[in-house]
Amino acid sequence: MKKKVLSLLLATTMTAGLLAGCGSSDAATSTTDSAPAKTEAKDDVTADTTDATASAGTTEQGKIVNIYCWNDEFKSRYEAYAADLADTHGVEVNFVIVANENNAYQNNLDAALMAQETAAADDKVDVFLIEADYATKYTKSQFALDVVNDIGLTEADLAGQYQYTKDIVTVDGVQKGTTWQATPGLFAYRRSIAKEVLGTDDPVEVQAALSNWENFDATAAKVNEAGYFMLSGYDDSYRTFSNNVSAPWVDGTKIQIDDNMMKWVEQTKNYTDLGYNNKTTLWAPEWSADQGPAGKVFGFFYSTWGINFTLLGNSLADASAEAAVGNGIYGDYGVCEGPQPYYWGGTWICAAQGTDNIPFIKDMMYRLTCDAETMKQITLDTQDYTNNEAAMNEIANSDYASDFLGGQNHIALFAEAAKKIDMSNISDYDQGLNEAFQQSFHEYFEGNVDMDTALENFYTSAVEKYPELTK
């Protein structure tokens, strides 16, 4: 009898043990849920829009600020210029970094935002960053808070920012995000190659040789004759075409392909067949290498962040050594406007609905996106182009010179280009569709498929990404 009881006991413990393994995570979360339940209830009240600003100064903040982003660019900005705010507010900042590719960042963020209401206070999304390619998806939702009424920045605080950076995140007159950078694009060329091929490296004269697409093609031919590549790969000129379309990617739910997009296809196919490019793809290691000391590429289309963040890093021979003339091809790049004005990227900071750190977010947003002094300092330190018209014009008109660009004042060119940015044709789907379009046509450029198949593949992968869209 004893044995029977014992074996029964063993059997039940075994079963229980097996099941416990599966159930334990539930149990764990339920206990953590119940503990901060009170604070959560309080949060819900404070997060309810208007209450938030009224009680912002007095309510106690959550201890953890979760910031969702896709690379360490914002993290480095934050750490260099706003890290002291964490101590002032007694919070700890936690960066959740998920790469952008294949909508991974958005999918992760969406899941987190969906769970926002039930998440424990310290696990809630407090701040998330968005990119121009999908900004509207979030600004149209309730998840992004109004930076004026909810967060407490004043109109005067935001007055210095470029109008387009505000327009893009404004829905029905409510501004839902704010950015520290404006992202006009330029063409960065190798001075040494320009001297050899065009006989000059002066930005004005180089610009004359690239001022429109015919000139650009003609220069490409010369560059090719001299044994260099005009562009590195298939995607380099993409943004100059995709930013100058006549209509957004999607009309209702119907995907429309603009004529200008097909011009990109045509040009890139020509360049590939004629050997004007080095057949790389965006962000590939070969593409990065082309920007470095061993590169044989004439130039790259890059916007502001690309020049100080990506191009500078890639140009160095020794990444761990100091970035200065003599390290790799530091100093061998120059910039000019290129054949068509365009922009590329841009990162907006949004406060998430349900955050318990509004005072901290307000101070951080102010410091990084409104404070003229800080923003001027960012530009002087990092050569990034910051979102303060007055401060940028001041630098543009000064004798500022970038060592990296061979002593050129590129801020002056950016200041001109920034005025021309037009973001009226963006849609919620730009990220996924741009990516799918580039990828589908890579195979056309490689010669694996004909143009119709590439288009067909584009539609297939577009519908896979966005089931609601139609051909």
Added chain:
Amino acid sequence: MSASQKKKKTVSYNKWGYIFLLPFFLIYCVFSLVPMLSTFYYSFFENYMSGLNTIGPNFVGFDNFIKLFTEADLLKYLENTVIMWLLGFIPQIAVSLMLAAWFTNNRLKLKASGFFKTVIYMPNLIMASAFSMLFFALFSNNGPINMLLMDAGVIEEPIHYMSSTWGARGLIALMNFLMWFGNTTILLMAGMMGIDPSLFEAAEVDGATSSQVFRTITMPLLKPILAYVMVTSLIGGLQMFDLPQILTNGKGGPDRTTMTLIMYLNNHLFSKNYGMAGALSVIIFIVTGALSVLVFKMLTSQREER
């Protein structure tokens, strides 16, 4: 203890068998059966995310299935999967049979067979993703394989392996082959060692050549194990995912010719299109089940005829 108690005890042993089996059935029900049935159920709904809004679930009957067969290239992906599986499986079964025959052959008495058995099994221990990354690096356009061939003067321009259909499919098949031939060899060896050695001795005495022994003794008696290897490999092959996914960065390129069924399923799940993904899962389930039964029947019915 009295005799009656003893008697009772022996009877109750049976019960424990079922009780100890219970955990398996419980877990199977909770984690396999219920999700499977709910997948069937949800495959009849339109249910996806549009931006941050959830669409559905709305009941749409067989719409998802119809869409998969008419609008999507489902058959193309099935074809891709089967081709890549066969490309890897045919050399795999041939090499495995040969190795297993050698290792179990008493006349050959191979030296250090334990060492070789370990070595051929090794690739299976590497994570598929790591293996895939390794091949991606080796066969990239500026990778070591191209450099080696160019230095040796075999080719002049680097070969773009990933850009050609058969290059990419070949690489995936090669990886599948390398990863699984060791495992198959071990299984077949177990089967061959289970064959009564007196049969081999009798054949030897009768003067049969080793190929005759292989054809008329080893192969027929190996059928049950062979059926098992075929069916498991078929199921594994139809569910091929990690190797092509990582080698082609989830694109199934070139021209979606290395896109397998599960990669396609993954694309739907990634964009949170649950209805369509459910329908696709159901189709994969039916196809896998049907093919498994077919293969099993083919192999076992032949045995009965003999």
